[in-house]
Amino acid sequence: MRILLLGCGNVGSDVARQLVARHPELDCVVGDLNQAAAEKLAAKLGPRVRAVKADVLDPACLDTLLDGMDLVFNAVGPFYRSAVPVIEAALRARVDYIDINDDHDVAETLFLDPSWQQRALDAGIRLIIGCGSTPGLTNVMARMLVDRLDTAEEIHLATAVPFIPDLLSPAVIDHMMHITCGEVQQFVDGEYRKMPGWGGRLEVPYAAPFKAYPSFFIGHGETVTLPHCIAGLKQVTNRLAFFPEAGSRIWQSMIDLGLGRTETIDALGLSPLKFLTHHLSSIAGRESMAIDLSSEPWAVASRVEVRGLRGGVEVCSVLEHHLPLPLEQSEDSTADPTPICARLVIEAWMDGQVRGQGLLAPEQCLEPEPYVRAFARESGAQFIASETQLQNDLFA
Template sequence: MAKAVVLGGCGAVGTVASKTLAGQDLFSQVILADQNRERAESLIGEWGSDKVGFVQTDALDPESIKAAIQGADVVVNCVGPFYKSVKIILDAVLESGINYVDVCDDVDVTLDILDWDQKAKDAGVSACIGMGSSPGATNLLARFAADALLDEVESIDIFHAHGGEPFEGPGVIGHRFHCMSIDIPMFLDGELKYVKYFEEDGVALRQTFDFPVLGGDVLLYPYPHPEQVTLPRYIKTRQVTNKGTVLPSEYYDLTRDMCRLGLSGKESLDVNGQSVVPYDFALAYIIRERERILKETRFGSQRGCCSVVVKGRKEDAYSEYRFHMASGSQALGEGTGVPAAVGAMLMVLGKITEKGVLPPEGCINPQDFLDLVGPVMKLDEKKGDSDSFSGVIVQHVDALGKVSTLDI
């Protein structure tokens, strides 16, 4: 049996990945590598598993990382924000010669670490990056449609929304600020183009989408996730877009407005003789206000949905597939943490063999993922109960616009 080390194992995503791995017979040890000893001890006590351990780790210190991952068969990196941490962590992992999975969703740093492909090959390491929900499962569903369902792919559009998680840390909110601040890639008309979130070209790409579980007319915004730059490398298509939001809308609006007003800035200001960093204030304020907003909007339990819409042609006729990964009881943690755990399982099972730094569609057979993810998530097949359903809904739209639900 194998040993897995989960960096950031006590965070919203890392907790789910760690618990999922601990529940698999493949692993004899699952180590939570995190700064938060108190939460680690609480989780270990709650899970009651003697295979779960803890190593206090500074994820920005290479020597601390190397000490934590020593003897591991696979490292799962859930430490965000990735634009800040992933290079330090991946470099330490490559120097240690250990196979690696992460859930990196920051496109700018994704492009940087893809350039480390030869470095990983030289180290004999398989590094699967962006193995969460979006990116991750989205990439594999798009690849599945392209390989198994369509003759030609015209467009791949990714839509996601979630909310109500038990807690959100500063790394999650920092990621959202980052997404709103950087140039956003969109693969349009066969070319990679960049738009700005708050400017006219980015505003023009906003749209509403109808999600199972979440409801219709959910307003979505351009997101700088890696699918737009990685999928066109493996699938011939003219368009790849990514749009999303966080629920309830009042909470997302608060985050957006604080970023627009410049409160995501990291340069300190003098306020009545005290040094205040706007970014630090914004994170604390948003985390505090989140609880009030969830209560006032009566949001209820966590829920989420990530949809992949692939349009193309089959036997020279229009054909469209819609994959909805929906849950009325799970959201960011489960949606991202479980695919990361499945990626680690595939690594240990020998299903990921190519060396280098690769996105999921570049190193994972989509069918291998689909075969594992259902049993691991223990998906609810009661599709009639739209409020609590958890699973993958697959729809086909034919040339006449007829929509049918499929079992794949």
């Protein structure tokens, strides 16, 4: 089996390390625009791993790389630039595709236009989109809760992360500004609607050691794919909180100052966003953004809330996962659980456990309980479940 792994950043490299360690029989090719980074990674992974230069915006390059492959895994961000070109190449080569796309507009492009499903079916391949932690794991958590109900009407997702400037790499800042500026897709009253990014403030409660945090709309694939894959939903929302609240206020101020804008300033030769990524990569920038986290958990929390009916009773089911952050960052360990999530999907594909054909989201092609249990076992994340009955007039 031959797998092309695109992207040798933290997540892509970690996926490659995990796969090769667990499946030494695989023939893996690791590719990156920075060929030296790919060669360094391949040298560490062993003789069955080959390094190549990969330009995901060059169709001819992609066609050559995908020739003879069984699967291409895309970890090249930002996905609003890379996803569609690699998917087009996968369709041409008739090669299955998996990614960790976390940009809402890519999900909109693919899932709200039925031609992509038809093209994937015609090519006889699977395009599995958004297989990280969020979206990805969160979608499957939602599906697991939905499957325990007779009908589901609402899904509300939220994530709370500590505001740590050292973790705001240029790629993270680019992505975060992309999903919080302008308008973002939510699913409201049975319709897809554009809502103001970093709007919709709501106090979202988390289980201890977390608490309630003011949370704000973000653009993520879940609000596109969950209503597409699960019939009968009326509401699907997704919010993010930085904690403590000072972190969210800092983020709001950067949006308000236009620092997420991508238009080049002629006098400087760079955009506000490019300036911001450079500024936050500097010692002065990180020091200026530092806030006191001493009374907050050194961890990340994700929360999935599903409301619906079981046996005629209206219920609200909540599933959270809490994942501690590493005390020290290393090459082989990132704070992001996405590599584990993505590798589990690749292994499900390898084992023939992916259901469905064509264009797929994790919530429609993975067995929810085994996937969530595998993630809990391998990540050390703590899962907390709760359920309450609702008053009858809430669904009137």
